[in-house]
Amino acid sequence: MSVSDTEKKPMQKSPSDIPAVKVQDVSITYRTTFERVPTFKSALVRFGRGERAVREVKAVQNVSFDVNHGTTIGIIGANGAGKSTLMRAVAGILPPTSGRIEVHGRVSTLLSLGVGFNAALSGKENVVLGGLAAGLSRKEIEARYEEIAEFAELGDFMEMPMRTYSSGMFSRLAFSVAVHMDPDILLIDEALSAGDASFKTKAAAKMSELVTNSRTMFLVSHAMSSVRELCNDCIWLHKGKLMMRGEPNEVIQAYTKFLQVGEAEAVSLEDL
Template structure:
């Protein structure tokens, strides 16, 4: 290992006692415009000109929490609760409107299927792009490539343009790239929602392996069984606010009660 590489590794070491992620009073507000569609009568009178109005959407409101190194935290809540918005802010993709987010360690994200991939390039070329985006050198990417390809199980498709891939193939390669980039913090948003049963089992085993190696993981999911199995901490968001944080079983029980869904209705638990 050269001196520069050693210095790089040293800089990437996590600080003992420092939270992996610290979210302090974070709010995220979107401002969007929309057209009020005029009635036929007003369209004639006003020559069809609609009124433009500005609407504010408070996606995340005054959220604060710390996540320790090595923790596996589930983020649950109904659609529109602000889960994905919050994860994009933690990933550094979306700046908070107010508040502060501190992240200590290298982040690898799987926030949406195939995001960041170039469909015109081959799977191999997209592995390189993903590695460079994660901050790895070309040498480090080359050392990891075979492991990434083997995990994805795409065979000769690794040399083909990703526009020829099915959604499941996209999923497998995206997940494989995310978990093999040596992340300190892994952000996963509905990563297990696609793919066959065999791949889901394999993905869950890989995430368990990462956690056992003291990696920090965020899992955003509607699948309560996955949160129960993989997480040791849980946050419930509702309309951009933290409703509850605690042990997964307790938080899930409160969440399902809130939605008036029986805890025994296992089929419903996977679709909340």
């Protein structure tokens, strides 16, 4: 299969020898503008106006890896490491500046709380929109609606506008929609950091069920315990570069040592 440098084409069911996701030498660079604080001299010269400056941010730098079908891979790293940027590229939301990404299978994403939801519409209407966006027919969405609503445990709020929802309610519905879209590949960014303890337990059980059914899952998290419990593979990113890949316990140990925190303190990372 041939894929252009910045093109990514989701495929239907593929032979097991073809990776679910293939990332080849991917780099992503942002160009941002900001206003410099003028010195007294430059302020006089520019009559008090600020000066616009352009800065390049290398969010991801020459990252390459393959993920096979049925793998649950954790992606860890400090804030600003490029984890979420990389997931948006795999999801097809953000094109890479250079390199190539191949995805084989239907992708369902939970990358940011409530993204894609219309707060003016009800929870039920947003479930329909989410299903249509995932490529399901209205009949397929209707068949799954009760299961989605039951999992989210929102009761009568499913008929109410989502602007009336708390962040925890948003989280429950967003997670329920994502995991019930029959994804081949599920991308989750910090989904387990929101919601109460009972929902976290329920979400973890659902994710384990998806893994058991040979679905491929990416989990971006600061919660080392979640990565240990749910993942069988792990990637550590630092300042956009792939530092290490391997068995979760080994990668987490190297990461926490790099941060100069002991293993006993690693659990506190869940609260970051």
